[in-house]
Amino acid sequence: MDENTEFYIIDFDRTLADSDKLIEVFIEIADKYFHISSDQIRKVDAEVKQRGDTFLLATYVRDHLSSENRLDDWQGMEKMFIHESRALNYQLDGANELLEWMDENNKRYGILTYGDSLWQRLKLTAAGFNHVHHIIMDHKEKGRFISGWRQQDGTFNIPKELGGGVAERVIMIDDKAVSFLDYPDRPSHGYWVLDSGHELLSQKGTVPDNVTRYSNLNEVVQKLNEDVDKP
Numbered sequence: 025m026d027e028n029t030e031f032y033i034i035d036f037d038r039t040l041a042d043s044d045k046l047i048e049v050f051i052e053i054a055d056k057y058f059h060i061s062s063d064q065i066r067k068v069d070a071e072v073k074q075r076g077d078t079f080l081l082a083t084y085v086r087d088h089l090s091s092e093n094r095l096d097d098w099q100g101m102e103k104m105f106i107h108e109s110r111a112l113n114y115q116l117d118g119a120n121e122l123l124e125w126m127d128e129n130n131k132r133y134g135i136l137t138y139g140d141s142l143w144q145r146l147k148l149t150a151a152g153f154n155h156v157h158h159i160i161m162d163h164k165e166k167g168r169f170i171s172g173w174r175q176q177d178g179t180f181n182i183p184k185e186l187g188g189g190v191a192e193r194v195i196m197i198d199d200k201a202v203s204f205l206d207y208p209d210r211p212s213h214g215y216w217v218l219d220s221g222h223e224l225l226s227q228k229g230t231v232p233d234n235v236t237r238y239s240n241l242n243e244v245v246q247k248l249n250e251d252v253d254k255p
C-alpha cells in the first residue's frame with residue numbers, strides 16, 4: 025500500500041509526555057528561582073479545580089509576575105524551564121520508539137494537543153517536540169475537528185500546520201476517550217492508550233468500534249510492526 029495514504033495524529037499530554045513531571049519541574053523552578061511559592065501555586069490550583077475550572081499554570085505564573093511588574097522574570101522563567109529541561113526526559117515509555125517507527129517507516133505524522141496555548145507551547149519546547157508539526161487546540165473535540173478535514177471524495181485534507189497534503193485515512197493515538205468523539209469511520213482507526221492501573225476520570229469513557237485500547241505505546245508500536253509485516 026502507498027504509505028502516503030495515511031496520516032498519524034499523536035496526542036502530547038499523557039500520550040507522548042509525562043505531563044505531571046512537566047508541571048512539577050515548572051513549579052519547582054518558579055519556587056526556587058522566582059520566589060513564587062509552590063505551596064501558593066498548589067493552593068490556587070486546588071481552589072480553581074474545586075470550582076470545576078481548569079487551572080492555567082503558565083498563565084497564572086505570568087500574570088503573578090506581571091502584577092508585581094516582573095515581566096522580565098517571566099522571560100527568565102521560560103528560559104530557565106527550557107534550559108533545565110534539557111537534562112531531563114519527559115517522554116513516556118514507548119514514545120521514542122513510536123516516533124522512531126514513524127521515521128523509519130516514512131509515516132507522516134503530527135501532534136494534536138489541547139490546552140492553554142501558552143503552557144502547551146512551553147511544554148512542547150521543554151520536552152523537545154517543538155520541531156514536530158503540531159496544532160494546539162482550544163477545545164477538546166479532536167474527533168469532530170479531524171472529521172472536518174474530510175473532503176467530498178472521502179479523503180482528508182491535512183492542515184498545513186501538520187504538514188499538509190491529502191490522506192485516505194487517519195490514525196489517531198490518544199489517552200482520552202473524549203478525543204475520539206465524532207472521530208472518522210473506517211478505514212480510519214485509532215489507538216486509545218490508557219493503562220487501567222492509572223486511569224484518570226478525564227481519560228475514561230467509551231470509544232467508537234474502530235478504536236482499539238492498549239495499555240502503553242510499546243504495545244502500539246508492536247501492533248504497528250505486526251501490521252507492517254503482514255504480507
Ligand SMILES: [Mg+2]
Pocket residue numbers: 035036037038039198199200
Ligand atoms: Mg492526552
